[in-house]
Amino acid sequence: MIQPNWEIFSAKFSNNQQVTFEWFAYLLFCREFDLPKGWFGFKNQSGIEKKPIEKEGEVIGFQAKFYSTSLSSHKDDFLEMLKKARRDHPTLTKILVYTNQFWGEAYSKAEKKMMSPQALIDINAKAKELMIELEWREASFFESEFVCLEHDDLAKYFFTEQKLEGWQRYDDWSNTKDKVEAEYLIDEDIKVIVPKDFNKNEIRVIDGINAIREKLSVGGTSIRLVGLSGVGKTRFAQAF
Template sequence: MIKPDWNIFKAKFSENPQNNFEWLCYLLFCEEFGKEFGIFRYKNQSGIETNPVDVDEEVIGWQAKFYETTLSDHKGELIKTLIKSKRDYSDLTKIIFYTNQEWGQSHNPENPEQNDPQAKVDIESKAKEIDIQIEWRTASFFESPFVTIKNGLIIQHFFSFEKSIVQLLSEKQTHAESILKDIQTSINFHGRKIEINRNALLERIISEIEKEQVLMLTGAGGIGKTAVIKRLYEDQNTNTPFYIFKASEFEINDVNNLFGGYSLQGFIEAHKEEEKKLVVIDSAEKLLDLENTDPFKEFVSVLIKNEWKFIFTARSNYLSDLDMQFIDQYQVKPIKFYIETLSEEELIGCSQVNNFNLPTDTRLLELLRNPFYLNEP
């Protein structure tokens, strides 16, 4: 566990603590009310940070306030927030105020039974007047088991200088995108884009990955295996954790080295609530060159045990060797999808639609059935 330390928070997010505090509270609000895909909001939303959520018979909004001074100093601002929120969301029944501060205890000799400071009394009186319930989530809330234990991964990101799982996952997503960045899914021809229709193949892959745990996408070099993965990534990554590794990255001594300062178990733990999660191993034929296969073997076995799905891409001329290694070393047998070269009819149809001439030489024509050579100037 990490105990929230606001001095660490301010040092880590010194450029804009308020914005990062809003993000922290947004994550915790979504976790509390089961909004795993987030909540709609407008830019510069009025009164509250996002649209309110319906919970049973309540309509709940929230506001995050990171203050350097006492809450009592901000009485006027908090009352204005209440008035504006009720004005713009007339059905609002509750507002949750998140803040890094605590209310100071009252010491009023005229009313010794009043523990609340007068500012808090006045704010809650205004809330009652306009029929809104206030729930205060002050500094003590961020030290609660809900935050520090149940949402410990979130807290680590905001209150530790060490690399957090949030940073790790962001790096791995960026890594996947960098692998796919230069992969072309179409051929440029005199300002026009020629795209090989792989929709039927994509639909089969998406359907099969629902039922099977390990798939192999195979075909000749340059046939477009990684281009299909790019299309799949664009289709799936918004709703599904989707990571891509080159097989050569597993030339390591310890599987945890793959996660730069974190661990495989931490990576698994971060996704334990996800129903669907997918890893692609690109150029799987490079696995045959690994001197130490133990890290990759551990990676595969742990992820499969935790219900991850795998897609491997590999050149078809390595399939027999890969089959033996997958069965003997990793105890898995992938379901195979073959990407065929273009048929002669498809190539002729493509040339007619896009108005380019085909050579008469049979061998050259055979080469052009592979999109890699078709794309050559």
């Protein structure tokens, strides 16, 4: 089970947080409504992210908003979204709103109790006026079993720093430079370093990578990788 970590998400996708969050929401939307081949949408779709779908008598769209500040401070964004959604999708009945933030409670001095924030009250009132049901998929949704357990493959990609298998191997090889036990040649161009704490058949670091890059930069040049079975030719190719 993968626990949501928005700090990792923000750092991992620091150059395009909103776009990546929209993609994350889109994948979850497709999983929930059994759309393995995706769903049609225009670039910069008005009001909602994709064209609405019809499901069990409802017309459903979704919106994704990644914020670093409180949801209340973006009240106008949501009100504008509702107006555009109703104007451009007249048959729409429901919008799922995905966001990484929580709504914060507000204290009412008059009522002497905690209440929904005024921004949320106003947004929900506008949605009711426009006859659109809002279903908030805020931060707690990403903590649910649906995301963390049932679709942990998505959660792992967006909420962990785990790298693809090939890059993990490359890091393993690169981090063993100070643990050298022996050096030998697979072929005349390829020097192999075997670390002390691994079996000799598990080749980790290839010093010939830069030399091969230089050779391949010359037009018309090709490189043959030659070695006995199990010596590590495939792993070298993946690292390269």
